[in-house]
Amino acid sequence: MKEIKAIIRPAKLLEVTEELHAIDGLPGVTVSEIKGFGKSRAQNAQDKIVYEMVELVPRIQLEVVVDEDMVEKVVSVIRKHAHTGTAGDGKIFVSTVDDIIKIRTNERGRAAI
Template sequence: MKEIKAIFRPSRLWAVIQELQGIEGLPGLTVSDIRGIGKGLNKGSRGGSEIFELSPRVKLEVVVNEELVDRVVDAIQRQSHTGNTGDGKIFVSSVDQTVKIRTNERGPQAI
C-alpha cells in the first residue's frame, strides 16, 4: 500500500478530482485547504518590514494499492500542471498498516 500526498493550486482541484474519479478501484480521498511557502519564498512587506506570504494550496491524500500508484500520480500531475512556479509537489510513501475503524478490517482490504 502507498500513500500519495499532493499539494497543488486550489484552482486545479476539481480537474484533478474529475480525472481521479475515472480510475477504477480508487478508494476515497481526503482534501485539506492549506497554506505554505515553497522554494521561491514569496516575500512582501508590511509596515516597513519584510514578511513571507503564505500561498493558498490544497493537499490531496489517498492510500492505494501498489498497482494504482502510477495512474493516480500521473492523473494528479497532468491535471494540476500549469507550467508556472508553484504548481506543487506529489509525495509517495509506504503504508505499513491500514485499519478500518468501523469494522476493524486490516490491510489492503481496509483501504
C-alpha cells in the same frame, strides 16, 4: 500499499478530482485546504496571504492510499491535470503505508482501504 500526497493549486482542484474520480477502483481521496511557501518564499506569488509577517500561499493537499499497482496511474493523473508550467504548481509525495485499520469494522491492511 502506498500513500500519495499531492499539493496543488486550488484552481486545479475540480479538474484533478474529476479525473481521479474516473479511476476505476480508486478507494477515495481526502482533500484539505493548506497554506505554505516553497523555495521562492511566496515573494512573487499573486495569490499570497500575509499571516503575522509571513507570506504564505493557499494550496490544496490531496491524500490517497492505494495498492502499489495503482500508484503510477494516480500520479500520472495528478501530474497531467495539476500542471500549469509555472512555479508553484506543487509537489507529489509517495510513501509506504505499513498498515491501515478501518475503525468501524476493525479490518486491517488491504481490506481496510
